[in-house]
Amino acid sequence: MELISLLASLFLVSVSLPTSSSTSGQIFSQCMTVQSSNYTRTSDQIIYTSNSSLYLSILQSSQQNPRWLNSTLKPLLIVTPLKESEIQAAVLCSRKLGLQVRVRSGGHDYEGLSYLCKTPFVLIDLINLRSVKVNVADQTAWVQSGATLGELYYSIAKKSGSLGFPAGLCPTVGIGGHFSGGGFGTLMRKHGLAADNVIDARLIDFNGGILDRRTMDEDLFWAIRGGGGSSFGIILSWKIKLVQVPKIVTGFTVHKTLAQGASKLVHRWQYIADKFHEDLFIRIIIENVGSGKEKKVQVSFNSLFLGGIDRLVPLMDQSFPELGLQAKDCIEMSWIQSVQYFAGFQKDQSPEVLLSRVPSGRAISRLNLTMSSNLYQRLL
Missing domain, CATH: 3.40.462.20 (Vanillyl-alcohol Oxidase; Chain A, domain 3)
Known part of the structure; x- marks a missing residue:
């Protein structure tokens, strides 16, 4: 467990003060050019400062809790990587420039922790890393952290009518935060939490290196499945074990x-x-x-x-x-219809309704929320 504490502290600690907002985008872009051979000047479109015309719309696009829309704790920069090497460079540059890092996949956490910070920070939005690759033969899937539960469920159902996955009810929830926080849903009594069914993961550590289950410490692999993945690095993707679901x-x-x-x-x-x-x-x-x-x-x-x-x-x-x-x-x-049912859609609607990243089901909408989770050891 000492390794976990060390990784967490090294990943989160700032080493210096950031530069002014007016030049931060240029400096960060220059740093990424140095840090990544795959990064080009045309990739500047993935870096947004508060002066960028798209800054506010990108910031609010995945803020699922309107409670934080008017917060003054906004990122100095927003980075929307298109490939893993750009995330590696962003981590290294954030560390070099003394900026905290926040990582967002779906933006659902109640306290806005994926896009708020009291010190200058960079928001790495994983919205462009959302591929889902289902392997029916071995009943597994690799899913990137920027994907949503809806995109995962839809991809599974497109490939098989007898496979499912035990995770949450809201299709717009991001994979990254959900899996790293545990992830409970309607199948949990038989198949456990989403985290219980993660069998591998790819993670960028504070040095910008990429680790998988084989190369990371087993304690670290344990910690990212319920302990909050971004505390220890940035989880790029997860390999999950799919489960059998009945036809009806x-x-x-x-x-x-x-x-x-x-x-x-x-x-x-x-x-x-x-x-x-x-x-x-x-x-x-x-x-x-x-x-x-x-x-x-x-x-x-x-x-x-x-x-x-x-x-x-x-x-x-x-x-x-x-x-x-x-x-x-x-x-x-069917199982995929039950996903729609619990999300507030009609079961006979096209499963493509699950692909929307904007809450729109009858039972799901953007609400101004303050919530807490409690474990009760005695009956109320």
């Missing part, structure tokens, strides 16, 4: 108000959710659906079952009869 899965969303016994159902769910069959995932969503000053609490029991209605209803009668699930509450679909 079933989803349901049952709404209950307080008058309909929602409180007792939530209380019961807390006692039994961890004992459900591994094919059954049920989450709860608690929200105020009242209008104006009227407060009306509604609890939604939102579920995915890896199988058909004929198996699900008897299973629910046995494990959670209090909910009163009926066949008419359930919808059978």
Whole structure:
């Protein structure tokens, strides 16, 4: 673990003060020319200063939480690399010029940590590095950190109707932050987190070198799968193990108000959710659906079952009869349709809706959010 601490500190520490904003772009570009033989003057279009006409639109393009749109903690420079060598050069130049580095893949983190910093910094936006290569034969895929979950799911479904991947519900979430933070979703009860299914990765360290699982310390490989990848370097791409999904899965969303016994159902769910069959995932969503000053609490029991209605209803009668699930509450679909269902799209829409990087599903939009995650060791 000492190696992990050393890498983290070396990657994040600044060594000097940056130059003025007016000349920073030129100096940074000159540095990248020196650091990378593949970098050319025509590549200056990937470096944006606050004086660039596209600076603001690029900065805000992946800021999924509008809470930070008016923040004064903006990057001195934005770099949108087209190839790995440009990321290597950007890391080395940031270090040489004493600038902090922030890395953005999808821009979903609630506190804006991928595009905010209290000291002068460079934002490396991975939006141009988003390839997904699926190998059906060995049931694996290589996916670059700039891709989104939607792009990953779409690519898998295009190649196979029997393979999927256990990761999040929101298709616009970036791979880089999601995998390095753990990544939970509807398949986790059977297949674990996204990070549990990462079998290799390519990382740029603070020296600009590229490491994979074979050349990095095994402790470092462990740390980037849940410990926040950009703390230890920039994760370029991930090799993941795909999982088998049935031809038919079933989803349901049952709404209950307080008058309909929602409180007792939530209380019961807390006692039994961890004992459900591994094919059954049920989450709860608690929200105020009242209008104006009227407060009306509604609890939604939102579920995915890896199988058909004929198996699900008897299973629910046995494990959670209090909910009163009926066949008419359930919808059978394919795995990729369930991805759309949980993202707020209609299951019969074209899967290409998952390729948009702008939240647009019924259940997903850009919201001004302040959130926290907590692990509760006792029931509420």
